[in-house]
Amino acid sequence: MNYEPQEIEELSQKAQILTEALPYIKRFSGTTVVIKYGGNAISEGPDSLDSFVEDVVLLNFVGIRVVVVHGGGPQIDALLTRLGHSSSFVGGLRVTDAETLESVKMVLLGQVNPLLVSRINQHGALGVGVSGADGSMVLCQPKSITHGFVGEVIKVDASLLESLLVQGRIPVVASIGVGVDGQMYNVNADLVAAELAGALNAEKLVFLTNVEGIRSDASDPKSLLRQLRAFELQRLLESKAVQGGMIPKVEAALAAIGKGVHSVHLLDGRLPHALLLEVFTDQGIGTMLYG
Numbered sequence: 001m002n003y004e005p006q007e008i009e010e011l012s013q014k015a016q017i018l019t020e021a022l023p024y025i026k027r028f029s030g031t032t033v034v035i036k037y038g039g040n041a042i043s044e045g046p047d048s049l050d051s052f053v054e055d056v057v058l059l060n061f062v063g064i065r066v067v068v069v070h071g072g073g074p075q076i077d078a079l080l081t082r083l084g085h086s087s088s089f090v091g092g093l094r095v096t097d098a099e100t101l102e103s104v105k106m107v108l109l110g111q112v113n114p115l116l117v118s119r120i121n122q123h124g125a126l127g128v129g130v131s132g133a134d135g136s137m138v139l140c141q142p143k144s145i146t147h148g149f150v151g152e153v154i155k156v157d158a159s160l161l162e163s164l165l166v167q168g169r170i171p172v173v174a175s176i177g178v179g180v181d182g183q184m185y186n187v188n189a190d191l192v193a194a195e196l197a198g199a200l201n202a203e204k205l206v207f208l209t210n211v212e213g214i215r216s217d218a219s220d221p222k223s224l225l226r227q228l229r230a231f232e233l234q235r236l237l238e239s240k241a242v243q244g245g246m247i248p249k250v251e252a253a254l255a256a257i258g259k260g261v262h263s264v265h266l267l268d269g270r271l272p273h274a275l276l277l278e279v280f281t282d283q284g285i286g287t288m289l290y291g
């Protein structure tokens with residue numbers, strides 16, 4: 001053996017990283033992890049998308065049943081701007097008239113979903129794109145008159161996802177819901193992810209967004225909360241420290257814990273390999289919520 005001391009050091013560091021992952025792989029192999037990939041994280045460019053896809057495929061190859069649910073906020077904004085429409089938000093949810101709903105469907109089903117599926121499938125025929133309307137997976141009713149075609153989930157049927165997971169596939173879910181009358185709805189992807197995580201008895205629900213986690217002061221990055229219990233997060237929500245798109249995310253996180261999901265993680269999906277760092281290392285990198 002004629003390795004330089006520096007080479008030996010580098011090799012041993014690599015081996016250490018791989019062995020640190022071993023207990024986590026043993027613990028989580030065979031469990032279900034639902035990942036919500038936020039539109040804000042997706043829009044950060046090809047590098048962060050590539051690293052996200054590698055992480056998802058790696059989780060699949062170590063035996064974790066991965067379901068991806070995606071958003072598309074900035075992409076929907078871009079299309080609406082091109083069409084000369086504007087959007088308003090109430091309680092962090094996009095007010096959705098008939099024209100906005102058309103744009104939401106176009107972006108989620110025609111742009112973001114096939115992008116993620118095709119990137120995953122660069123690694124093998126794993127990704128299958130579905131929407132919450134497929135197999136009546138996400139059954140909705142209108143949330144309020146103000147919100148228009150925003151759906152409130154009344155029931156989820158995860159049997160379509162189960163059959164894909166049994167085949168070893170990675171379902172990629174667009175957050176469109178359907179009413180009993182066949183009307184399609186725009187449903188916040190965080191809430192869809194939480195419902196599906198509950199229905200699939202998921203071990204974890206991971207939100208990848210464009211902020212490093214939940215802050216106790218929305219405008220102060222130093223106020224990141226690393227670990228908290230559901231009752232503490234409920235208090236934070238009531239204190240108005242949580243605003244905009246973080247409102248449905250926190251509500252979704254609490255709902256998932258209420259449905260028996262063991263832990264919910266919120267992290268910055270723009271950070272390369274954020275998902276692997278959170279799932280497979282001792283420290284974790286974002287906010288972890290547990291019951």
Ligand SMILES: Nc1ncnc2c1ncn2[C@@H]1O[C@H](COP(=O)(O)OP(=O)(O)OP(=O)(O)O)[C@@H](O)[C@H]1O
Binds near residue numbers: 071211214216217241
């Ligand atoms: N207390 C808080 N801590 C952290 N972020 C907060 C807080 N309150 C509000 N926010 C905002 O919430 C945003 C994340 O929600 P947002 O809906 O914009 O993203 P997303 O859900 O990842 O994307 P998409 O809606 O497209 O799926 C952050 O960019 C941040 O500005």
Ligand SMILES: [Mg+2]
Binds near residue numbers: 038071073190245
């Ligand atoms: Mg959002």
